[in-house]
Amino acid sequence: xxxxxxxxxxxxxxxxxxxxxxxxxxxxxxxxxxxxxxxxxxxxxxxxxxxxxxxxxxxxxxxxxxxxxxxxxxxxxxxxxxxxxxxxxxxxxxxxxxxxxxxxxxxxxxxxxxxxxxxxxxxxxxxxxxxxxxxxxxxxxxxxxxxxxxxxxxxxxxxxxxxxxxxxxxxxxxxxxxxxxxxxxxxxxxxxxxxxxxxxxxxxxxxxxxxxxxxxxxxxxxxxxxxxxxxxxxxxxxxxxxxxxxxxxxxxxxxxxxxxxxxxxxxxxxxxxxxxxxxxxxxxxxxxxxxxxxxxxxxxxxxxxxxxxxxxxxxxxxxxxxxxxxxxxxxxxxxxxxxxxxxxxxxxxxxxxxxxxxxxxxxxxxxxxxxxxxxxxxxxxxxxxxxxxxxxxxxxxxxxxxxxxxxxxxxxxxxxxxxxxxxxxxxxxxxxxxxxxxxxxxxxxxxxxxxxxxxxxxxxxxxxxxxxxxxxxxxxxxxxxxxxxxxxxxxxxxxxxxxxxxxxxxxxxxxxxxxxxxxxxxxxxxxxxxxxxxxxxxxxxxxxxxxxxxxxxxxxxxxxxxxxxxxxxxxxxxxxxxxxxxxxxxxxxxxxxxxxxxxxxxxxxxxxxxxxxxxxxxxxxxxxxxxxxxxxxxxxxxxxxxxxxxxxxxxxxxxxxxxxxxxxxxxxxxxxxxxxxxxxxxxxxxxxxxxxxxxxxxxxxxxxxxxxxxxxxxxxxxxxxxxxxxxxxxxxxxxxxxxxxxxxxxxxxxxxxxxxxxxxxxxxxxx
Numbered sequence: 001x002x003x004x005x006x007x008x009x010x011x012x013x014x015x016x017x018x019x020x021x022x023x024x025x026x027x028x029x030x031x032x033x034x035x036x037x038x039x040x041x042x043x044x045x046x047x048x049x050x051x052x053x054x055x056x057x058x059x060x061x062x063x064x065x066x067x068x069x070x071x072x073x074x075x076x077x078x079x080x081x082x083x084x085x086x087x088x089x090x091x092x093x094x095x096x097x098x099x100x101x102x103x104x105x106x107x108x109x110x111x112x113x114x115x116x117x118x119x120x121x122x123x124x125x126x127x128x129x130x131x132x133x134x135x136x137x138x139x140x141x142x143x144x145x146x147x148x149x150x151x152x153x154x155x156x157x158x159x160x161x162x163x164x165x166x167x168x169x170x171x172x173x174x175x176x177x178x179x180x181x182x183x184x185x186x187x188x189x190x191x192x193x194x195x196x197x198x199x200x201x202x203x204x205x206x207x208x209x210x211x212x213x214x215x216x217x218x219x220x221x222x223x224x225x226x227x228x229x230x231x232x233x234x235x236x237x238x239x240x241x242x243x244x245x246x247x248x249x250x251x252x253x254x255x256x257x258x259x260x261x262x263x264x265x266x267x268x269x270x271x272x273x274x275x276x277x278x279x280x281x282x283x284x285x286x287x288x289x290x291x292x293x294x295x296x297x298x299x300x301x302x303x304x305x306x307x308x309x310x311x312x313x314x315x316x317x318x319x320x321x322x323x324x325x326x327x328x329x330x331x332x333x334x335x336x337x338x339x340x341x342x343x344x345x346x347x348x349x350x351x352x353x354x355x356x357x358x359x360x361x362x363x364x365x366x367x368x369x370x371x372x373x374x375x376x377x378x379x380x381x382x383x384x385x386x387x388x389x390x391x392x393x394x395x396x397x398x399x400x401x402x403x404x405x406x407x408x409x410x411x412x413x414x415x416x417x418x419x420x421x422x423x424x425x426x427x428x429x430x431x432x433x434x435x436x437x438x439x440x441x442x443x444x445x446x447x448x449x450x451x452x453x454x455x456x457x458x459x460x461x462x463x464x465x466x467x468x469x470x471x472x473x474x475x476x477x478x479x480x481x482x483x484x485x486x487x488x489x490x491x492x493x494x495x496x497x498x499x500x501x502x503x504x505x506x507x508x509x510x511x512x513x514x515x516x517x518x519x520x521x522x523x524x525x526x527x528x529x530x531x532x533x534x535x536x537x538x539x540x541x542x543x544x545x546x547x548x549x550x551x552x553x554x555x556x557x558x559x560x561x562x563x564x565x566x567x568x569x570x571x572x573x574x575x576x577x578x579x580x581x582x583x584x585x586x587x588x589x590x591x592x593x594x595x596x597x598x599x600x601x602x603x604x605x606x607x608x609x610x611x612x613x614x615x616x617x618x619x620x621x622x623x624x625x626x627x628x629x630x631x632x633x634x635x636x637x638x639x640x641x642x643x644x645x646x647x648x649x650x651x652x653x654x655x656x657x658x659x660x661x662x663x664x665x666x667x668x669x670x671x672x673x674x675x676x677x678x679x680x681x682x683x684x685x686x687x688x689x690x691x692x693x694x695x696x697x698x699x700x701x702x703x704x705x706x707x708x709x710x711x712x713x714x715x716x717x718x719x720x721x722x723x724x725x726x727x728x729x730x731x732x733x734x735x736x737x738x739x740x741x742x743x744x745x746x747x748x749x750x751x752x753x754x755x756x757x758x759x760x761x762x763x764x765x766x767x
Contacts, residue, residue, distance in 0.1 A: 001181050003205050007057035007106040010202065013181070017174040018191065018200035022046070023108035025057070028093055031105075039082040042107055052078040053110040054088040055202070058096055058103045072096060076110060111199045116167075117192040118152070120175050121206060122159070122185055128212045129643035130159040130219065132172050154743055156645045157658040160220050164658045170198050178203055186211075214643065222644070223656050226301055230653040233308065239294070241317065242330035245310035246337060247299070247650040250345035250718060250739075252312045253280060255298055255305035257698035257718035257739075259503050262303050262642055265634040266589075267503035269608040270582070271305075272298060273427060274435045281315060283439035287394070288387040290317040290326070303641025306650065309337060312347075316354050318383035325376045332371050341649040342665050345718070345739050348446060355391070355447045356384040358454035358547055389552055391444050392563045398437035398444075399566070402574045405433035409580055419588040419595075424615040426585045427608070434578030438571070445571030448564040460543040465536060467671075470730040472534040473569055476576045477704045477728050488514055497583035498576070500681075500702040505586045505604050510705065517705045579702075596624040598631070605634040648742070661743060666763070667719070667726055670735035673757035676712040680749040693735075693756060695749050707732060713756050714738075715763070717745035737763055 003009050007025045024045050031038050046052060056072035073095035075088035089105065096103050111117075118136030123129065134155040157164045157172065164172060171191055179185055186206040192199040234244045249256035253276055259267045276298035285291045292315040299306050313333045317326045336351050337343060343350040353360065364377045372380070408429040412422055452469065455461045480495055496511030510517060536544065541557065548555045585608075593603050610630045614623070647659040679692040681703070689709040696703055698718045706714070707728065713735040719725055729736040735758050740748070747765060748754055755764040 001183075003182070005057045005104065006055065006202055006204065007104060009204075010106075010200075013178075013200070013203070015174070015177065015200060017170065017177050018198040020200050021109040021111055023055075023106045025104055025106045026089075028096070028103045028105060031089065031093070035086070039086055042085055043080055043082055046080050046107075046109060048080055050080050051110045051112055052080055052085065052088075052107055054078055054085070054092050054105060054107050056092050056095060057106050078107075078110075108201075111192045111194060111201075114192040114194045114199075118190075120168075120171055120189045120191060122175050122179055122187045122189075123206065124156075124643075124645060125206065127643055128186075128208060129645060130214050130216070131645055132157045132159055132168075132175060134168055134171065152743065154661045155658070156647075156661070158220070158223060158645075160216055161223075161657040163654060165660070170196070174198050174200065212643075219643075222302060222640070227653045227656045229301075230650060230656065233299075234653070237310070240310055240314050240330075241323070241326045242310045242313060242334055244334065245308055246334070246341070247301070247306040247308060248341070248344040249304065249306060249648050251307045251309060251347050252297060253307065254345070254698075254718065255307065256648070257716075259305060260501075260697065261305075262638075263305065263503070264604045264638060265607045265630075266505055266604050267501075268300065268305060270503050270585070272296070273608055273612070274430055274578075274582075275439075279431050279435050280439060283436050283443070284315050285319070287390050287440065287443060288318055288320075288383065290314055290319050301646060301650075302644045303638065304644070304646050310334065313352070316348075316352050318380065318387060320383050320386075321376075321379060325372065325379070328372060328376075329380070332367065338651065341651060342662070344649050346667070349450075353380060353384055354387075355450055356381065356388045356551060357447075357450045358458040358460055360384060360454075385551055388447060389555075391440070391447050391567075392555070392559070394440060395444050395563060395566050395570070398440040398574070399570055401433045401437040402441075402570070402577050405429060405437075405577055405581070408433060409584060413584060419591050420611055420614050423585050423588045423608075423611050426581045426588070427612065430578055430581035434574070434581055438574040438578055441567070441571045441574045444563070444567035446567075448567035451564060455544065455547065460547055461536065461540045465534070465540055467730075467733070468532055468534045469564070470568075471531045471733060473565065475569060475572050475728070477572075477707050477732070480704060480708060491518075497580045498702050498704065499583070500696075500705075501698075502579050502582060502702050505589060505600060507702070509583060509702075518708060592623075592627070596627065598624065598627060602631050602635070603627070605631045605638060607634060662741075666715075666737040666740040666744075666761075668737055668758040668761050669726060669729040670713070670733055670758040672733075672735050673755070674712045674735045675753070675755045677753050678715070678748060678751060681706070693754060695745070697745075704728065707734070715740055715745070715748060715754075715756070717742060 001012065004012070007023070010020055010023065011025065013020065024042060026038060026042075053074060053076045055074040058072050073092050075091050078084050078088045085107070092105050093103075116136050116138045118134055120132060120134045122132060124131045124133050132155075135152055136155065137152045155165065155168055157168070171193065174191065175187065175189055178187055178189060182203075182205070184205060186208055187203055188206050189203045190201040192201065230247070233247075236243060249261055255263075255271065255276075259271050263271075277296050278293060280297050281292040281295065285293060292311060295308075295311045295314075297307055297311055297315075299308060310330065313330045314326075317329060321329070333351050337347065340350070348354055353363070360381060364372075364381060367377065409426070412425045412429065415422070417425075452461075452466050456463055456466045486494070492511040492514060496514070497509055499507045499509035501507040544560070545557050548557065548560050589603055589606070589611075590600060592598070593600050606627060607630055610626065614626070619626075647655050647661060650656070674693065676691060676693045678695050679689055680695045681689070682697070689706055689711050691710060691712055693713040693715060694706050694711050695715045696706075696717075698716060703725070711734065714725060714729060715737045716725060716739060719738040725736065726738050728734070729738070735756050737756060737758070740763065744763070748763070751765040753765075755762070
């Protein structure tokens, strides 16, 4: 069967697995000549109480050579009377513009009160991967999914899987029938589901210029291997507390935010080496938590970085708790996560006890005694106080280590040692004096934010006092803005190592991309902004002093406030310093690129552990041969992995074959509602950002240059409540939604203009 226009295609379909609602096809030319007659005919043709939809059906849409989906108007929810039908028809005809007389349209019964409705595509539109993808809305609005409205969901099912959700079984059966009928594996099908009956509203071809062929057997085998791997990892582990595990792309060190959901080998391996293999746990153990140094935090599941939730939860257990308490506590955390996996980017705020704050006692009391008894709660509270005090006492030592790293970086850079040796020492020094103390300072920064938020919630300090505290912080971002008057040379000497996507060697740093990012003579937008000095009222001061005595009687207000300031400021400063090591590593890799005539794009697929191994070991192969072999293997894996769809959170092994993604719950910042055009900042496409709401994938510190522009707001796909950009937006009082999730983010970047109201926690696409 071939495709015609939308109406004629529906007319010719004989469908076993769906009902096609009654419809009437009308020639536009006939309608324009005999308007009154045809309107009476329409009213008579349908039941008086039926709600109708007037659909476009131009010869320019839904054919074998072009789709033009959405180009022409369809008008839903039309009452069956001549006046309302006439108005709707005119809207449809007017959307045809020059081709009015040679077109048709059709009027169809609208199926109201659907259980769910949406669109199923028989491949993933973004890359043709072999999945059934259903964008749907649960409710009566049959246009919600096609109209891009909020609260829609995406369901993915591997096409060659024998298992899937029962909810969509009949819809997928319809899709398979239509694929056979049209002999086409690339279809876009609009449907409704009501009382277990599927209604077919329209079917159109997905126009693809160059089709990709997939090895069905290999694809299925790879997913099956991953399923078995997850089954194994979820089992009881003798070295870990907790009955099972889950996996997420955003918990803890937030890999999706920092290196992306499909990172290349260099970014992934460098993130492992510097942080998630060992350093993450070493620092945590030093502060009084469980020793997890034998456990890696991050795994690679067919190209996607996932955090092992059970490993993560174990790492937050105070080491002095009894094993029985630890087991109960991890299972308590896991149960919350299982039922609230939307917490995956904010687990430290919503699930875990990782420090003592003004709300800790209240939250502990909420735990039922059958889960943790009073004695166990008291012990946990005592240990959390110790950990918090540890953080306060160790902060200056962590800051000193960061200053040592600066000297180490300069020493290695000036040395005459070979590039591979330099890379080795940049990595080792960065781990010992960079990412390890950064982990401690990041912990202090988190505790500081937790303390400020909890004191605000408990009315110990006022909301405006917390806001002023953030606005008075001196950060790298505010320093960059302040130092715009520096010459290009001096600016690049100090800030040139920063880059959007810190771990991506293909991303240009500030020095390489200075003119595009900063221009030549931009005004200083912050010079006229006056910020009141942060001062606690006498009443707040008394309340804070009373609170900190519950933490430690010897703790003074000055030390406490100094800790809050240092925790947030030096978290960002330490990141600023240790990322210079990454830039130096990239410089040496670029040198190897030139010397061995291997492109940078290829070297972005190199596993950094190969370089480290070469520092100590030697074999009979030359360097180019060794690098090229590793790169080729990783490129092959990378190309395949791009087509594997996995959820942001894996709860069961079956999630490998089918899963549903829901819209994310963003973290809002700022106090001003803004309405503006959006600008999707991606792949170094840097133009004027002024008066735009900027959209970026992750809350990476390399994007700090955006604050040098007069942006209206910021939206990120990934990022937690305590991420880099969250802190920056709090400090600068910029309207922002951090971590909106993939569905919302894709809707936003495909629009032109949005309304963002942080206080109302609302984002609206403006058509």
